[in-house]
Amino acid sequence: MTQRLKLFYGLLGAVIGLCIGTFLKNFSTMETLSRCDTISLPTIQSRSPLEIINLTAEETPSNSQRTLVFVGVMTSKDFLESRAKAVYNTWGKLVPGRIAFFSSEGSSGDDLPVVALNGVDDRYPPQKKSFMMLHYMYEHFIDKFEWFLRADDDVFIKPDKLEKFLRRVDSTKAQFIGQAGRGNNEEFGLLSLEFDENFCMGGPGIIMSRQTLKRVAPHIPTCLKNLYSTHEDVEIGRCVQKFAGIPCTWNYEMQSIFHHNSSGNRAFSGNLKKKEVHSAITLHPIKRSPLMHRMYAYYLGLTAQELRQQSLYLHRDIAQMISLLQIPKTHKMLARGVPLFPDNDRDSFNFIDDHDILGNFPNLNRYMPDDLSDLKEWDFLAKSIYSASHLNPKRKMESSLREGLDDVIREIMENINTYSRQRGRVIEYRELLYGYSRVNSMHGHDLILDLLLVYKKYRGKKMTVPVRKHLYVQRSFTETRIREITNNDELPNKGLVQSNLAFNRFTDKMKSLFNDGFNDFYTAGKPRESNSNTFDDKIIFILPLSGRYEIFLRFLKNFEDVALRTNENAELLISLFINSTDHRISSVFQIIDHLNKKYQRHAVRTIKLYGEFSRGVAIDKAIQSSHIKDEDIIFLIDVDILFQTLTLKRIRQNTIRNQQIYLPIVFSEYNPELVNSHVGNIPYTTSSSSSLPSESRSFLSDYNKMSMNYEYYVNSSTLINNESGYFREFGYGIASIYKCDIMNSKINGFVTDIKGWGLEDVKFLEKILTASHQLQNQLLLSIADGVEINQNASSSNNLDVFRSPDPSLVHIYHPIVCDKNLEKNQYKMCLGTKSNTLGNFRLLKEKYFLKRDFMQLVNKVKEVVVN
Structure with a gap:
């Protein structure tokens, strides 16, 4: 009996413990159940x-x-x-x-x-x-x-x-x-x-x-x-x-x-084009909410792209129906008072755009030239881009074109693989072998692409086969739409959505164009903030110099006429490489002292340097000198450049402290001996044997007698044209930036490791763009990680680059001698610049290719090569 009681109480205790444990485990659930x-x-x-x-x-x-x-x-x-x-x-x-x-x-x-x-x-x-x-x-x-x-x-x-x-x-x-x-x-x-x-x-x-x-x-x-x-x-x-x-x-x-x-947390904080x-x-x-707004802005861009494509489809349907119904163009109305064809009332809300252009179906022959001059040339795409109409015939593919090609190829591959997986196969993109590209301003962008693909079949008999595919792609243009936003509150956080920043800048440029006229188009940079800088900040011209004193006299006379006589808030700082055997240095210092005494201020200063000439070292020494303050604008210039008063205005307007640097695109003269018309009446000297007078009086006398008609040079319509020169868009040596910006921790001065001719300006630009790109990535990652962002501190290191053709800056022609001892890239760049100064394509064609003896020489060379 005792054994049975013990067993009974043991089982009872186990049951009670199990019940209590179950109750405790499901207490929260029962609480929820009671509230249901x-x-x-x-x-x-x-x-x-x-x-x-x-x-x-x-x-x-x-x-x-x-x-x-x-x-x-x-x-x-x-x-x-x-x-x-x-x-x-x-x-x-x-x-x-x-x-x-x-x-x-x-x-x-x-x-x-x-x-x-x-x-x-x-x-x-x-x-x-x-x-x-x-x-x-x-x-x-x-x-x-x-x-x-x-x-x-x-x-x-x-x-x-x-x-x-x-x-x-x-x-x-x-x-x-x-x-x-x-x-x-x-x-x-x-x-x-x-x-x-x-x-x-x-x-x-x-x-x-x-x-x-x-x-x-x-x-x-x-x-x-x-x-x-x-x-x-x-x-x-x-x-x-x-x-x-x-x-x-x-x-x-x-x-x-x-x-x-x-x-x-860092998901979708990088490139969204995936x-x-x-x-x-x-x-x-x-x-993070900023990344949500960024994704939404990108989504709206894709939606706008799809809507424009649908608009093209509708225009094509209208054009096809007009053709099938044989409606004459004299009938202006289609239905219910909606204008069908373009007329003078383009402000009408119901106006339907020109479907003769927008309604064109994809066709490589939809544009038919009337004569040879209307023929649209193709650019050849490979590792580089080859273009007959560009100043730089062989060049690195621009980021805009590369990004556009990536978008096209990605969309094409998505369309190809839409139903591929259901059939047990997939086609993968490997690389672009070559292609052709042309742009017609009335119709759009045409592409012929040769792609290397890989065909993979993973159902049934598995196989992997490389294939080549030719693609004919047309990206049609739609109508131009300009939208002006006057209330900034309508935009999302402008520090977070980069697309809106770009739109703001475009709007400000357009406002500047219409408000200030054509001349101020070149100053339509990023909008200036009231506390960023004023329109009277001091401009320090930095001029690296080694020899070439005759050309230096011309530059000095230009600086006096534009900056000193007009009492501009500008100074000249010369980084002068001195050769102990050159006795003309004393005359240079005499004229500098003369100018400082004449205008009663130290407007022209010099920094003495020794050794082998290096433009990067000369600029960096000048930047870090005590002659320049953090709030001064630094303008890097060459001795062959001529400028005018309008140049100073554009420098001040387009250079914004902590926000933007200005890289003007300079007009460069062709070789006057080939052009047969050296424009302007600016003295031009190339003789290396000429020397400065040894006597101070005769030197000052010759300097004061120099006559330079800058107003004629800049305003002459016969000077800035395709026959006399070209805008050197691939040159970055002429630049404007605040000292506080170039000396920040991300840039830390100019590039000093380049010896000899060229390439230091390219390295400098890459340095700025790399710093800006790294800051943008760091900003997005900081937002993703939830780190508190100091917008003022982050923007102080983020410098935008603003470029614009500036006809007030002219590079006077001089012979270019390329040292064969230069590094390979520098030597190629030097040869390219030298060839560009010969003249435009039409001039070269007339002078060489149309000559019978020259063509006979070319044919002989071909025969030798073939044999």
């Missing part, structure tokens, strides 16, 4: 559920286009003013339905449709919040929408793609759509999932049809009572599997449609 009955009761919010999402009681899927999907965004009190507001101000307002933000009890948002869930807090994991959100949707909106989407506040959704996707799926059936998951490697087998079970990952978003939510929502208390993991998306998937009888979609494409980036960004419906995660 009160969910339908009025909450503490004053607005009704329909008022929160701005939905009328009469609206249903059968009579409204804005009831396709209800998007429930899970958030918390801490993120209502950041993530939630960023979602609502970007893609949230474009949802083809309604959106609401579900947060903990007591949450509120003045401008947001916030639902504060009773008895729910912001503890993680948000299992209770997630299930209560689904129950709220079921209680109040189950008959108002076809689809229900559960989303996080760090996901970006493309509303137009979402609508197109959902309207293709039968919403009357039970659907559970998302990216299928089974847990990571560490959790595999620990989530209590059967071998054929899965769940929809919550990050990229979960979509349920109305039928699925109807089956699941009544059993939410049971699902909450039986939790097997800490992951709310796993438990939702388990609940749907049990009570709706369907798993998450297993389709392979779902991982690209509902895209999850595994980079964590396949997944273009093709996906949802992008996750975007942890």
